[in-house]
Amino acid sequence: MSSDPSGKIVEQALGAYKKTFAESTISDTSGDFPRFAFSELTLGKRLGEGGFGVVSEVLAFDISAHEDSHRPPETSVEVETTGVEVERKEEEEDPDFQGRKFIADHCIRNDSDARYAIKILKKSLVDKADVNLMVKALADMAVETHILSAIEHPNIVKLRGVSQQGRYHPEYFIVMDRLYDTLDKRLKAWAEVFPKPPPMPKKNPPSKRQSSGSTRSTSSRASKLGCIFGRKSSQEFDDDEEKEEQDDTVEMNPTTIESSPSNLEKKKKLLEERLVACFDLASAIAYLHERNIIYRDTKPENCAFDVRGDIKLFDFGTAKELPPQNSKRDLTFNLTGMTGSLPWMAPEVAKSDPYNHKVDVFSFAVLLWQIVALEMPFKEYESDLRLFWEEVHNGPHKRPEIPRLGWPKPIELCMRRGWAKEPSERMEMKQIENILRKEIIRVRKGDDAGLRHDRRRSTFVFRR
Numbered sequence: 033m034s035s036d037p038s039g040k041i042v043e044q045a046l047g048a049y050k051k052t053f054a055e056s057t058i059s060d061t062s063g064d065f066p067r068f069a070f071s072e073l074t075l076g077k078r079l080g081e082g083g084f085g086v087v088s089e090v091l092a093f094d095i096s097a098h099e100d101s102h103r104p105p106e107t108s109v110e111v112e113t114t115g116v117e118v119e120r121k122e123e124e125e126d127p128d129f130q131g132r133k134f135i136a137d138h139c140i141r142n143d144s145d146a147r148y149a150i151k152i153l154k155k156s157l158v159d160k161a162d163v164n165l166m167v168k169a170l171a172d173m174a175v176e177t178h179i180l181s182a183i184e185h186p187n188i189v190k191l192r193g194v195s196q197q198g199r200y201h202p203e204y205f206i207v208m209d210r211l212y213d214t215l216d217k218r219l220k221a222w223a224e225v226f227p228k229p230p231p232m233p234k235k236n237p238p239s240k241r242q243s244s245g246s247t248r249s250t251s252s253r254a255s256k257l258g259c260i261f262g263r264k265s266s267q268e269f270d271d272d273e274e275k276e277e278q279d280d281t282v283e284m285n286p287t288t289i290e291s292s293p294s295n296l297e298k299k300k301k302l303l304e305e306r307l308v309a310c311f312d313l314a315s316a317i318a319y320l321h322e323r324n325i326i327y328r329d330t331k332p333e334n335c336a337f338d339v340r341g342d343i344k345l346f347d348f349g350t351a352k353e354l355p356p357q358n359s360k361r362d363l364t365f366n367l368t369g370m371t372g373s374l375p376w377m378a379p380e381v382a383k384s385d386p387y388n389h390k391v392d393v394f395s396f397a398v399l400l401w402q403i404v405a406l407e408m409p410f411k412e413y414e415s416d417l418r419l420f421w422e423e424v425h426n427g428p429h430k431r432p433e434i435p436r437l438g439w440p441k442p443i444e445l446c447m448r449r450g451w452a453k454e455p456s457e458r459m460e461m462k463q464i465e466n467i468l469r470k471e472i473i474r475v476r477k478g479d480d481a482g483l484r485h486d487r488r489r490s491t492f493v494f495r496r
């Protein structure tokens with residue numbers, strides 16, 4: 033990466049960035065974060081890449097060689113000291129030095145794991161010099177920096193530092209916490225714990241569709257989700273453990289192997305783990321909505337687990353701050369259409385109609401279904417996009433299937449009232465968060481430990 037993008041690209045990217053924060057009430061505090069030159073970083077493994085960005089772990093921040101350029105202008109120290117003491121005193125008092133040192137000193141955990149990662153524009157994108165793509169990529173990075181600098185939630189990735197280069201430089205980067213498995217990877221691992229049984233021979237013709245908003249698919253893991261949420265409801269799952277064990281001895285029943293006492297324990301743990309991930313994400317999105325920010329790209333690829341196993345939302349390039357008048361809920365805005373990823377995208381976004389924060393509720397409801405069902409939503413339309421448009425975004429407004437025997441009613445409610453066609457009929461994320469909290473407490477038989485985000489331990493973020 034060499035030359036600066038042309039003035040025209042910078043101007044357009046700045047324009048797009050400003051549009052995102054037209055009447056902003058959240059301040060960009062990125063100037064308060066420790067700053068680093070790209071040449072100070074020793075990068076390790078490449079952790080992933082998206083449309084614009086590539087993310088790599090940072091093995092070292094070599095701040096010593098560049099410290100001179102960071103030192104503030106000489107200040108007069110009115111005590112008699114030696115030159116070395118003056119220097120040390122200046123360093124100790126300089127918040128920028130302290131922030132940089134803090135990151136440099138903490139960048140490796142337990143002598144081996146990188147604690148931080150950087151996101152920088154993909155070299156191939158910069159080299160391609162496609163004006164429109166570059167504008168979008170630079171604007172996304174600027175938006176992401178602004179939003180991440182202004183928010184703090186235990187389930188949103190933390191910004192730790194920024195690049196010294198200006199925001200519209202191709203070598204601009206942000207430093208954040210290094211995350212591990214993305215949710216899509218974890219979903220596959222969860223699905224493998226209790227593999228999908230072979231399809232049962234059909235005894236009866238399929239019964240009528242049980243509810244509005246179901247898809248065509250009846251085969252799926254979702255239909256046998258009894259084995260994950262309890263056959264009838266998770267309440268009965270809790271109450272009828274013994275009975276269930278006996279029921280499961282039916283010959284050829286594919287759940288036989290899965291329902292030994294130790295497997296029941298495993299299932300419960302897995303259920304709880306997944307519900308906690310859903311609750312944490314709901315809480316993160318509700319937090320954004322309280323600040324008038326819409327996320328617009330909720331999907332498993334944009335969620336990942338940290339070293340402690342807590343889920344985090346990241347990738348804020350497509351987030352948007354709504355104009356303040358949205359305090360009158362359910363006003364809609366003319367925003368960019370087709371933002372996000374199709375299976376989780378609300379119909380109004382797909383159709384480029386005006387929309388508001390309820391688009392995140394739609395996406396979350398589809399994601400909730402995915403985490404419960406351990407299936408890809410709308411996969412039956414994978415090879416027929418036209419049919420997907422016809423049946424999901426238009427016509428019958430089909431939705432993922434909720435099995436006939438049902439999941440816990442509150443969970444079903446979050447799905448049905450989350451992906452309602454009319455945004456005004458969708459619940460608020462806060463309501464969903466509260467429902468999920470109650471559900472976890474119920475599954476844990478009253479234990480509410482760790483479910484108050486405002487009381488959770490959060491790692492220290494160094495700012496001036």
Ligand SMILES: Nc1ncnc2c1ncn2[C@@H]1O[C@H](COP(=O)(O)OP(=O)(O)OP(=O)(O)O)[C@@H](O)[C@H]1O
Nearest residue numbers: 079080081082083084085087149209210211347349
């Ligand atoms: N903090 C992190 N720690 C570890 N891996 C990360 C982190 N942030 C992102 N990744 C990995 O890098 C990938 C790309 O990141 P991200 O989604 O932010 O980039 P993007 O170019 O903005 O993506 P998109 O095309 O989805 O908009 C992610 O899918 C994930 O695998």
Ligand SMILES: [Mg+2]
Nearest residue numbers: 082333334347
């Ligand atoms: Mg992404």
